[in-house]
Amino acid sequence: MRFIDAATVDRLLPYETLVDVLAAAFRDGMVQPVRHHHTVERAKGAASTLLLMPAWTDFTKGSASSKGHIGIKIVTVSPDNNACGLPAVMGQYLLLDGETGAPQAIIDGQRLTARRTAAASALAARYLARADATRHLICGAGALAGELAAAHASVRPLRSVTIWNRSPDKAAALAASLRDKGMDARATEDLTGAQGEADIISCCTLSDVPLVRGHLVAPGTHVDLVGAFTPAMRESDDALMARGNVYADTLGGALKEGGDIVLAMQSGALTRDQVMGDLHGLTRGEIAGRTSSDEITVFKSVGAALEDLAAAIAVYEALDDQPIT
Structure with a gap:
């Protein structure tokens, strides 16, 4: 499995390429269920929020590849993080093989989100x-x-x-x-x-x-x-x-x-x-x-x-x- 940091995301996703990638994705479509939104209550301090955003290749389409991919973005929003010098919002993206479910990459979620x-x-x-x-x-x-x-x-x-x-x-x-x-x-x-x-x-x-x-x-x-x-x-x-x-x-x-x-x-x-x-x-x-x-x-x-x-x-x-x- 690969770990892809923010600098690599920037280097490998120039906007001239990424805009075309998104155009193809919106044109062809993918399965994207309603995002999951959970409140993480704490005995002390502000509650955190856990967001889960899954999507996968539409395997029911004849044009879909035999394997494709499954992915999920995991985001946490922790309001008290500023007090300890950490970002309030942190996230990672987990990419999986669409056929076996095997993990393929963990990608810096903040950079991926900003660029997309x-x-x-x-x-x-x-x-x-x-x-x-x-x-x-x-x-x-x-x-x-x-x-x-x-x-x-x-x-x-x-x-x-x-x-x-x-x-x-x-x-x-x-x-x-x-x-x-x-x-x-x-x-x-x-x-x-x-x-x-x-x-x-x-x-x-x-x-x-x-x-x-x-x-x-x-x-x-x-x-x-x-x-x-x-x-x-x-x-x-x-x-x-x-x-x-x-x-x-x-x-x-x-x-x-x-x-x-x-x-x-x-x-x-x-x-x-x-x-x-x-x-x-x-x-x-x-x-x-x-x-x-x-x-x-x-x-x-x-x-x-x-x-x-x-x-x-x-x-x-x-x-x-x-x-x-």
Whole structure:
């Protein structure tokens, strides 16, 4: 069995490759049961959360390989970890042989998740962002923000990246890091003005109040909403959802867990008919993506287990002749 660390994930999963890998996974489909969510109570301190996200090759399809793979992501969320200098969220991905169940690899779950999440947004942008999009605004400066910049640059001719964050120092630090990688990046404290100048807006925050305002977004903008992951969280307001054609990574997940969609539908600002479809439909050609240069498109991502499995298979198969540990 191989142990694949974060650096190896980065090296073996360039976005130009990973976006195509996810496109094939959404087009062909995989089996992904409802994720398991368990609360781990403690006598002292905050409870932890255990998340289990399984997926496997659809062996019932005639086109499926005879073996395929089974995979499961194991994630723990431990709020008290900050006090002891550990990340609150930790995870690993276990990849198994689809025929025998034999373990094949344990993969760094945090890096795998970050890269597949950014790649899914870039895949959506391939269908939904204008082909001439050059200006990218990113709301948030966490670990995912830099990945979103790199992933979108792999599918659109981006010339500039603007970073906004509630902490200006963190935005400035990320912008400097992106410049070191050759990107034209800057930080801003003017979120209002930056929204009207962007061709693509990505949000990767834990906000429960709207950051992207519909009346500020210019015609033709593509909005990528990644951060909010519960029905009570949102990064956009009702006005944006009412103006835009809305898509999701998976309809089942987004209609249940995507707060931007759920809250806008509850208020009546968004109707079910305005939710055009998901990455399954886009990659299969069942629904249209962007159809005009002035429409506003919105992509809501909540994450899908097939993204993890597809990325895990890709990094496992891409391994060179490294010693097996």
